[in-house]
Amino acid sequence: MARIGVFTCWCGENIARNVDVDKVAEEVAKLPHVRCSLAYKYMCSDPGQAIVRDKIREEKLHGVVVASCSPHMHLKTFRKAAELEGLNPYLVEMANIREHCSWVHHNREQATAKAIDLIRMSVAKVMRNRALQPIRVPVTKRALVIGGGVAGIQAALDIADAGHQVVLVEREPSIGGKMAGLSETFPTLDCSQCILTPRMVDVGQHPNIIMHTYSEVEAVEGYVGNFKVTVRKKARYVDVDKCTGCGACWNVCVSKKNLSEFDFGMGKRTAIYVPFPQAVPARPVIDKSACLRLTKGKCGVCEKKCAAGAINFEDEDRLITEEVGAVVVATGYKLYDIGKDQANAKLEGYGEYGYGKYKDVIDSLQFERIVSASGPTGGEIKRPSDGKEPKSVVFISCVGSRDNAKGLSYCSKICCMYNAKHTMLYKHKVHDGQAHVFYMDIRSGGKNYDEFVRRAIEQDGAHYHRGRVSKITEENGKLIVRGVDTLAGVPVTIEADMVVLASAMRPADGVEQLAQKLNVGYDEFGFLSESHPKLRPIETNAAGVFVCGACQAPKDIPESVAQASAAAGKVQVMFSHQEMTREPEIASINEQTCAACFACVRTCPYTAIEKAEIRDRNGKRIKRTARVNPGLCMGCGTCVAVCPSKSADLEGFTEQQIYAMVESLV
């Protein structure tokens, strides 16, 4: 005979008004296994909890049902009270007779009957509850940061400064990301490299940061606190430890006409190269598709010139394993590459702007390189086709953004601001030039942001036309931009020397594959999904994986940095404990009855179920079985529903408990 105590709450008048609580207590007392049943005005108050605790002690209760409000409100409260009295907290259940009964049913008789039913169901359930222990998992106090742009740099530095080791993985040969290539930044016009490169150096020299540049995350195993990450270090053909970064090799390289990725194709680089002079690490890589030695077996002049003997043409990709407790994803963005083949046929629009066809139609990041003092033109504004100084430049907003018909539905957020910046930078360098902007709306929310746009218009004389551009054609070396000014209600035609497209921000290539490795969700555009848009904007649904920067949504530098510091803070919270506790209401597999069909393995959204083998003491295999990894299981119970042999079950919501609840309804 189980000994169950039922405690019915009045909740002042909230329950007692529509539910006859005394009658409920009386009726419930008649149920089998109910040892005591009483009602009290406020069960959640200190004296109310004292009643529960006293009864647990006096009646030696095996289980407790509190009939009051929603379990989302007070289940934790009553479980804690039970625990203080030595009763396992998972032997406490609630019957929701307030939100689901007294508040929504005004017929006292019917509400009272329903309350009794609800309590009967909870009693049936609690009799089958098992004492559970919170799951404790040790925490490896090392973090992985994926992406070495400004967000990744900030997150890595913050975590490292807190005294924890950080593994920073960057796909490109240098950290720095998109920000390292920007000219000046809004709304202060401070030089991007001047503020970023010192931080890059800090990362390179930090004793707690291990950098893997020119590397990618190959595989992720394990779970929160205990991830095992395989990193592919791509063949660099240069021994980073031997190399001194003297530059002898790239100065003699004969393959000089390769488009520079860092300059977005605006400049050229050699086959052995550092992407930009301030690169961290300041060590070159060899582009194996451009190197004559690697493609044709000839040349090898860099190897001869290298005094340090750092060149190794036999280099191969290497896989290394890093053990970490938390992961910060900061993979950033790319621009919508108009005119190129798109994975999604819907995104093949904007051919009418002639990007890729007319040399002087470029995108905003290319323009950044042209205005940048460290760029291919040394900061002089020269148009790509003939190197002439453009006297009229048209900037087009929302190319691909906010366009359901042929682009992406979202706003890329930063373009209004950098368009204003571009018009100013242009005017500061070409005093007799005229900048035009075609825009849909000006979105300049942010500290000193709107003032900045007004400055571009009022002080630097940019012409803003509210309207779209329909077509760009080329005539006699001029780009004819045909658009409309909807405020004036007239068509506008501008003869421009150069056109800059503010293309939409999209997540970096390959982010979906990475998200799948990490079990992080992503939206239809590929932006990673945060756990809650308001209250958990840094966390993801994969425990121990955090997001920051533009991989989550379009955002500017201050926001990316703020989010990166927030992610670092979350990591430090995790690392402040020796071990983590997790709710034990998770799935388990009866390995004796499991038929090893592995339907659960395929269904589990968290890859928390693995294929395992049971062996005898001689190592001989007895049978195969599915096995739940308690560190990964989040307790959704999808495996329970798909298991054909009924071997999977979910603690807290076991088959027995749920069936008992249904059966109690008779």
Added chain:
Amino acid sequence: MADTTTFEPKIVAYVCNWCTYLGADLAGTNRLEYPPNVRIIRLPCTGRIDFNLIIKAFEMGADTVLVSGCHPGDCHYTAGNYHARRRWMLFRELLNTLGIEQERIHFTWISAAEGKKFQQVMSEITEKARQLGPYVAYRKVCEAS
């Protein structure tokens, strides 16, 4: 047709903990009245709902069963509701074979913000259940077997 004035249908609702259960809580907080026929069984996710549970509810005398979870794309566990939906599509075929009337089972999405929708769904399915009358046919089958 059954006597719709005195017959009170029994309705069992299997709901997920994160969306519909909270939607029902919100209906309470906003004092949105609905018929008291429903008995809610809280599960972590609609993905947990094995369709034997639905059959079981009918066996135990339910006249109507409701399954309700998070809207597609909103699942707390990423994809549990998609599993539930797919399983439901297959299960619907099976129901015919089993002889269970499909209009006695309802499948909806109700989010934590949709207290009003919870009230509407409860009122609608209760009304529907009243019109359908007691599910005597299935109980006879149960007794016979």
